Amino acid sequence: MFKNYLIQIHNLTKRYEKLTAVDNLSLNLEQSEVFGLLGPNGAGKTTVIHMLATLLKPTSGSATVNGFDILREPEKVRASIGIVFQVPSSDDLLTGYENLKIHAMLYGVDPGVREKRISDALELVGLTERKKDQVKKYSGGMRRRLEIARGLIHNPKVLFLDEPTLGLDPSSRETMWKYIQQLVKQEKLTIILTTHYMEEADMLCNRVGIMDKGKIIALDTPTKLKLMLGGDIVKLKLKKQDSNIDVLKNLECIKKIDSLDGYVLLSVDDAKKNIPEILKHVEVESVESSSHTLNDVFLKLTGRSIKEQQAEGGFMERYMQYDKH
Ligand SMILES: Nc1ncnc2c1ncn2[C@@H]1O[C@H](COP(=O)(O)OP(=O)(O)O)[C@@H](O)[C@H]1O
Numbered sequence: 001m002f003k004n005y006l007i008q009i010h011n012l013t014k015r016y017e018k019l020t021a022v023d024n025l026s027l028n029l030e031q032s033e034v035f036g037l038l039g040p041n042g043a044g045k046t047t048v049i050h051m052l053a054t055l056l057k058p059t060s061g062s063a064t065v066n067g068f069d070i071l072r073e074p075e076k077v078r079a080s081i082g083i084v085f086q087v088p089s090s091d092d093l094l095t096g097y098e099n100l101k102i103h104a105m106l107y108g109v110d111p112g113v114r115e116k117r118i119s120d121a122l123e124l125v126g127l128t129e130r131k132k133d134q135v136k137k138y139s140g141g142m143r144r145r146l147e148i149a150r151g152l153i154h155n156p157k158v159l160f161l162d163e164p165t166l167g168l169d170p171s172s173r174e175t176m177w178k179y180i181q182q183l184v185k186q187e188k189l190t191i192i193l194t195t196h197y198m199e200e201a202d203m204l205c206n207r208v209g210i211m212d213k214g215k216i217i218a219l220d221t222p223t224k225l226k227l228m229l230g231g232d233i234v235k236l237k238l239k240k241q242d243s244n245i246d247v248l249k250n251l252e253c254i255k256k257i258d259s260l261d262g263y264v265l266l267s268v269d270d271a272k273k274n275i276p277e278i279l280k281h282v283e284v285e286s287v288e289s290s291s292h293t294l295n296d297v298f299l300k301l302t303g304r305s306i307k308e309q310q311a312e313g314g315f316m317e318r319y320m321q322y323d324k325h
Pocket residue numbers: 016019020021039040041042043044045046047048
């Protein structure tokens with residue numbers, strides 16, 4: 001049966017001379033999904049978002065957003081989406097409230113419901129108390145939250161969040177995650193977010209597309225992507241080196257047994273849950289476990305690490321400079 005997807009992307013491509021920023025991307029999203037595009041700098045994430053938001057014309061291919069064609073019906077697409085850009089775009093000299101009011105007017109929000117929508121949006125992102133302060137007095141996290149509020153003011157069906165926590169310190173990042181999770185619970189929104197933080201994709205998204213060089217190279221739930229690597233690793237130091245570890249072979253949760261430098265290495269499904277069961281069968285001096293991350297998935301697929309590539313900086317440095325003034 002034909003399924004009515006909220007976003008349909010078909011062979012979407014963007015080329016800049018010799019560089020293919022987005023390469024024949026096809027993808028369907030259902031309503032109320034929180035979909036993550038995870039990948040290193042330059043993977044093509046922002047380019048995808050900008051094409052779907054009709055800010056950038058594809059070289060070839062097509063897409064519909066909320067049933068509207070991005071090439072033939074760009075105004076309708078724009079009216080039904082909200083977008084939070086990678087680079088801050090609120091007016092520094094205006095207050096939080098004024099920023100939202102201008103946006104509501106630009107989007108033609110009915111004046112009869114305007115004030116209510118503004119106060120609801122401020123409440124949702126925890127900025128009610130600070131609404132009369134100029135944005136230049138806000139922290140980086142507060143600015144980004146204001147931009148989320150702004151993106152929601154005209155009641156869109158789809159929200160694009162381009163690197164929502166870029167440049168935030170770890171504690172503001174966690175605060176931001178809580179607000180995004182709350183948003184997902186309260187509003188019936190479909191969200192596409194881009195990020196190069198694997199914990200972020202893991203925590204917030206119900207599906208993740210891992211992107212590299214313009215292509216989605218893996219697409220699934222975070223749990224299944226990590227399972228692809230064959231479970232968690234548990235490292236045991238046995239009390240007696242000659243202990244009989246054959247008994248472990250019969251445990252269903254253990255997928256593989258290796259040894260290294262006097263340790264036994266087990267490949268285990270869901271280590272947290274299964275370690276107590278394993279320890280019933282062998283006497284150990286020590287036990288350590290490590291879980292896979294989405295970065296491990298990227299590493300396995302590309303031979304490179306998402307993190308290493310971020311060290312090249314570039315954009316991040318520019319962003320931090322922007323944030324200072
Ligand atoms: N206007 C442009 N002209 C030429 N190349 C561009 C332009 N915009 C983006 N690119 C290139 O396209 C690729 C994808 O960029 P982008 O979508 O911003 O990646 P991401 O958001 O994943 O970091 C990068 O190699 C980038 O340098």
